[in-house]
Amino acid sequence: MTTADPPPPAKRRGRRPAGQDTRAALVEAAHQVFSESGYEGATVRAIAARAGVDAAMVNHWFGGKEGLFAQVVLRLPVDPGDLVATLLDGDLDGLGERVVRRFLGVWDATAGGTFPALVRSLASHDQATIGLRDFLIKHILGRVVARIRADQPQLRAGLCASQLIGIGMVRYVAKFDPLATADVETVVAAVGPTLQRYLTGEIGAADC
């Protein structure tokens, strides 16, 4: 356990010595607790306790639980423009593998906390659903599919999204072994061809 700290150093009232970023500590703690418990399950008191500060700080810095949630979840770990440019830089045959590798790179880097937070926030916030759809379909996969001029772009983007989200669910949320602990290249080798087919291959009802 990394969360079992020695007894906290006895809080005093009033402003604390400089150099302690309470705001950042709260965001980090909220990130963890929201990931573990979802929006409704997470309590302001628990978040504040993990950050080592008083619950009133949530109101002071974020105006309440809702504001803190917004700060935590809507902080996406990549810039869409860069991402699309990087993905499209290379030969078309390697596109599927690049998408998978990038997907894992982004979410592995968050130590497996942000993806569950996103998924679990779908429970209570439709806004998160719309955010995920816009981000993944419209800003990333939609652009990639559009660039390669495939037929049925919406369906292809949706299929890619389904495989990526599924990998995220199995690797970060449900943690099925061996996929949860497999190294990136193993997953890329297995899933890359799937994405490649969804992007540029034959996906059934092409005509009609």
Add this chain to the structure above:
Amino acid sequence: MTTADPPPPAKRRGRRPAGQDTRAALVEAAHQVFSESGYEGATVRAIAARAGVDAAMVNHWFGGKEGLFAQVVLRLPVDPGDLVATLLDGDLDGLGERVVRRFLGVWDATAGGTFPALVRSLASHDQATIGLRDFLIKHILGRVVARIRADQPQLRAGLCASQLIGIGMVRYVAKFDPLATADVETVVAAVGPTLQRYLTGEIGAADC
């Protein structure tokens, strides 16, 4: 809206006339409310109100909110044994398509409510994670993979699970069009080959 009923017929105290299965009404209502709001977001009062009975009935019949939840979520819509037998009945080349068709058949039949309930319950109940893993990996996909004697059975089962769960997420939870509304055979044609490859094909690091 199917939930807008005419005003309920004025409750009286005491035992009500026979023929009204309060228990079943509660399970059905809980199913809906848990799907919409998740475990923490759902309130016993809201469930009881939708069932048209008092909240105390949850305690009387299920011993509390937790007991009601267990009744609702652990009620899986198929029998594992039948399912595996049906899937393995046919030629090996059509196995991927049969798995996808069956998956959609099962969950489409629940009117899109049970799958979200399962996913959202992952937020607050690790038990649900274990249940999903056991059901999907051990009892269904694990058996299928074992029967066809493929190498790396765990990895193959996990890959299949990832694609199926991803389809479920996109179709039932996030509801991305056109996948959310596509007919079954369109999805089968697109996703079947993926499952087929995960089950019987080449998935990268075959040796070592």
Add this chain to the structure above:
DNA sequence: GCATTAATTCATTCAACGTTGAATTTCTTG
């Protein structure tokens, strides 16, 4: 048909939650 048991509602209790205002301490500015 009377006594017993089961089912249901109501009023209440207790705990936990998010939020607020005052009190207190440190930092910053002139």
Add this chain to the structure above:
DNA sequence: CAAGAAATTCAACGTTGAATGAATTAATGC
């Protein structure tokens, strides 16, 4: 170095949730 601003804790409030026990009515057994 004094005065004001900022940051923080603490105690409390109002609300809401799940759970409980008594009261009430219908069904069941003898």
